[in-house]
Amino acid sequence: MDHITAPRPRVALFVTCLVDFHRPSVGFAAIKLLEAAGCDVEVPRAQTCCGQPAYNSGDRATAAAMARGLLEAFGGYDYVVVPSGSCAGMIREHMPHLFDDDPNTKARAEALASRTYELVSFLTDVRGQIAVQAAYVGTAVYHDSCAGLRELGIKTQPRDLLASVAGLKMVEMKEPEMCCGFGGTFCVKYPDISVRMVSDKTADIVASGADILLAGDMGCLLNMAGRLSREGSAIKVRHVAEILAGMAGATPAIGEPTP
Amino acid sequence: MLATSPAFKENAAHALADPSLQKALHRTRPQNPAKRAAAVAALPEFEQLRDIGRDIKNHTLANLDFYLETWETNVLKSGGHVHWASTADDARTAVLEICRKAGARTVTKGKSMISEELAINDHLEKHGIEPIETDLGEYILQIRKEPPSHIIGPAFHLNREDWEESFRKVHTHLPADRVFAERKDIMTEARELLRSKFLAADVGITGANFLIAETGSSVIVTNEGNGDLTQTLPRVHIVLASIEKVVPTLEDATSLLRLLARSATGQDFSVYTTFSTGGRRAGDLDGPEEYHVVVVDNGRSAMVGTEFQDMLRCIRCAACMNHCPVYQTVGGHAYGWVYPGPMGSVLTPSLIGVDKAGHLPNASTFCGKCESVCPVKIPLPKMMRHWREREFERHLSPQSVRTNLSLWAFVAQRPALYRLATRIGAKALSLLGRGRGRLASVPFAGGWTGGRDLPVPEGETFFARYARLERSKRS
Numbered sequence: 001m002d003h004i005t006a007p008r009p010r011v012a013l014f015v016t017c018l019v020d021f022h023r024p025s026v027g028f029a030a031i032k033l034l035e036a037a038g039c040d041v042e043v044p045r046a047q048t049c050c051g052q053p054a055y056n057s058g059d060r061a062t063a064a065a066m067a068r069g070l071l072e073a074f075g076g077y078d079y080v081v082v083p084s085g086s087c088a089g090m091i092r093e094h095m096p097h098l099f100d101d102d103p104n105t106k107a108r109a110e111a112l113a114s115r116t117y118e119l120v121s122f123l124t125d126v127r128g129q130i131a132v133q134a135a136y137v138g139t140a141v142y143h144d145s146c147a148g149l150r151e152l153g154i155k156t157q158p159r160d161l162l163a164s165v166a167g168l169k170m171v172e173m174k175e176p177e178m179c180c181g182f183g184g185t186f187c188v189k190y191p192d193i194s195v196r197m198v199s200d201k202t203a204d205i206v207a208s209g210a211d212i213l214l215a216g217d218m219g220c221l222l223n224m225a226g227r228l229s230r231e232g233s234a235i236k237v238r239h240v241a242e243i244l245a246g247m248a249g250a251t252p253a254i255g256e257p258t259p
Numbered sequence: 260m261l262a263t264s265p266a267f268k269e270n271a272a273h274a275l276a277d278p279s280l281q282k283a284l285h286r287t288r289p290q291n292p293a294k295r296a297a298a299v300a301a302l303p304e305f306e307q308l309r310d311i312g313r314d315i316k317n318h319t320l321a322n323l324d325f326y327l328e329t330w331e332t333n334v335l336k337s338g339g340h341v342h343w344a345s346t347a348d349d350a351r352t353a354v355l356e357i358c359r360k361a362g363a364r365t366v367t368k369g370k371s372m373i374s375e376e377l378a379i380n381d382h383l384e385k386h387g388i389e390p391i392e393t394d395l396g397e398y399i400l401q402i403r404k405e406p407p408s409h410i411i412g413p414a415f416h417l418n419r420e421d422w423e424e425s426f427r428k429v430h431t432h433l434p435a436d437r438v439f440a441e442r443k444d445i446m447t448e449a450r451e452l453l454r455s456k457f458l459a460a461d462v463g464i465t466g467a468n469f470l471i472a473e474t475g476s477s478v479i480v481t482n483e484g485n486g487d488l489t490q491t492l493p494r495v496h497i498v499l500a501s502i503e504k505v506v507p508t509l510e511d512a513t514s515l516l517r518l519l520a521r522s523a524t525g526q527d528f529s530v531y532t533t534f535s536t537g538g539r540r541a542g543d544l545d546g547p548e549e550y551h552v553v554v555v556d557n558g559r560s561a562m563v564g565t566e567f568q569d570m571l572r573c574i575r576c577a578a579c580m581n582h583c584p585v586y587q588t589v590g591g592h593a594y595g596w597v598y599p600g601p602m603g604s605v606l607t608p609s610l611i612g613v614d615k616a617g618h619l620p621n622a623s624t625f626c627g628k629c630e631s632v633c634p635v636k637i638p639l640p641k642m643m644r645h646w647r648e649r650e651f652e653r654h655l656s657p658q659s660v661r662t663n664l665s666l667w668a669f670v671a672q673r674p675a676l677y678r679l680a681t682r683i684g685a686k687a688l689s690l691l692g693r694g695r696g697r698l699a700s701v702p703f704a705g706g707w708t709g710g711r712d713l714p715v716p717e718g719e720t721f722f723a724r725y726a727r728l729e730r731s732k733r734s
Binding site for chain 1 (some may be wrong): 269271274275302334418529554581584585588591621622623624625626628630631644646647648649650651652656664667668671674677681684685694695696697699706707708709710711712713714715716717719720721724725726
């Protein structure tokens with residue numbers, strides 16, 4: 001990427017509701033990574049949530065109303081970047097279909113979908129980034145979140161960038177693509193099943209020998225961190241952006257006590 | 260079959276607490292996906308074949324009446340009989356009628372999920388006819404009076420000790436001190452017992468993997484050969500098939516067969532693939548004198564033209580349940596009716612009503628693994644979501660969910676209010692956490708904290724911190 005002649009794209013950050021509420025550090029890590037990748041980053045004020053809680057509960061009308069809000073908030077940018085495969089997948093793969101009977105809005109939704117990317121894959125696939133300037137001493141294992149993996153094809157991108165983090169050793173789980181059992185409202189609608197699924201997941205994480213677990217979606221991270229914590233595990237849990245941005249020192253890991 | 264789907268949650272809790280079931284699930288869980296993956300890797304055109312499979316089924320469903328009529332014409336031409344059954348009741352009546360006309364006392368059966376759907380065994384028994392399951396898995400389930408837990412491995416939920424125990428209990432004429440050293444010994448015992456049953460049966464009932472319109476043939480695949488003995492030895496052969504089993508040509512059937520075994524068991528082809536066209540003709544060395552097909556609708560035609568039509572592409576390979584993390588955690592019985600796993604979560608509400616089967620399309624994380632392995636690319640998560648939409652429209656979803664959702668929707672559509680609510684919420688939770696980083700219990704969040712801690716938010720929301728930083732930059 002020729003940073004001298006190429007114009008800096010205007011990128012809108014879609015913070016996502018879980019990052020906003022739970023882990024703002026991920027949003028700031030995303031801004032840092034995007035600026036380092038030569039983007040002008042803005043954070044539209046009118047954003048809230050991608051609408052998945054309504055969409056996946058069968059409430060299409062509310063999902064469509066939320067989607068209209070997103071169309072307003074994110075119009076006019078070169079790209080919309082999201083530190084979540086699940087929310088990016090919602091915009092890219094699902095949102096346009098909410099307007100199948102409304103061609104004008106559908107066209108706008110499709111335009112937004114085509115400009116929307118998950119953070120890490122945006123850095124590699126759109127900005128052509130192959131390495132980051134960051135260091136973290138530890139052994140990390142990466143969990144492939146379902147929506148990122150199967151809707152957006154995110155598999156090698158985070159691993160490629162993590163390979164460039166100084167001091168970081170990467171290991172793999174036996175079943176890195178196995179769902180962690182979060183599933184949005186599933187985790188509270190069917191808690192027994194969800195907890196068994198995440199327990200199978202944490203067993204796989206522990207067996208990998210890693211001392212830090214990374215993923216690109218806060219939902220999965222909170223679920224896995226919550227279970228690891230309940231099991232008394234010392235494995236740290238962080239969003240992949242925190243490590244790539246070299247910001248792990250700024251905040252305790254997810255669920256870790258404040259020093 | 261009586262549905263226990265409304266009690267899915269209780270069924271699942273029971274399954275999670277059943278050590279024998281969990282042992283069986285942990286045994287099969289890694290095996291089936293690994294076998295499929297190896298078979299798929301060995302066939303470079305597999306992905307292309309999935310498109311072809313989808314297209315064949317889509318074309319057939321778009322012209323279902325034409326292909327069913329063509330198929331019927333060709334069955335009749337080959338000397339067979341066709342019985343159309345709109346409902347399960349019609350189908351049961353047709354089967355009983357044929358059995359009675361044949362003067363049947365015993366009926367052998369190949370593995371057939373549609374026969375489970377119709378509860379044929381109960382019906383025959385009630386009328387004094389003895390059905391005998393000849394698929395090894397179905398045979399033990401008949402002994403144990405259990406329904407299948409999987410559509411191709413009906414007894415996947417059992418362990419070897421369960422088999423031994425049941426065989427010893429029922430086969431009392433055999434020496435009590437006989438040794439079952441390996442799986443083969445179980446198979447040998449069943450095979451020897453079944454041999455006389457095959458020879459004595461008056462009627463043989465099989466399912467069908469495909470019906471072929473251009474020839475009027477039915478196709479079954481098995482790995483045990485029991486289907487062939489069931490359909491060739493008795494005087495009368497009854498095929499039970501649902502309407503969506505029809506495909507236009509032999510060529511189409513073979514394309515789908517290339518997908519079926521690879522997706523199901525990781526075999527290139529099943530051990531036995533048998534085509535039946537009519538009964539025994541003059542000069543034939545074997546085969547039944549009469550060949551009947553009972554074609555069952557039982558709710559399927561109502562799916563045509565709806566958002567659930569794609570479900571009728573299903574070729575019953577079970578790849579979706581073999582790869583489903585929920586199925587692999589609770590097993591098939593928890594789903595409470597004939598068809599478990601993702602395909603069942605879409606099909607069951609169509610056939611018994613979403614009011615009874617509403618849990619099934621909800622008990623999914625939408626991980627998408629099922630769709631990614633489906634040989635005919637059925638968008639299973641999408642259709643489960645459609646069921647949730649129907650439930651929502653009909654006010655079948657729980658009131659607590661609806662209330663929370665509408666409260667959340669009200670706030671989330673008002674960014675300023677949303678900012679305020681999240682700022683207060685994040686702060687409150689972080690104060691509750693008092694620097695411990697996590698909470699072991701939170702009021703009204705027992706669903707989460709029953710088996711997990713709740714990581715505590717950082718305290719200041721992103722937008723609050725962002726606004727603060729922007730202000731300090733300006734000043």
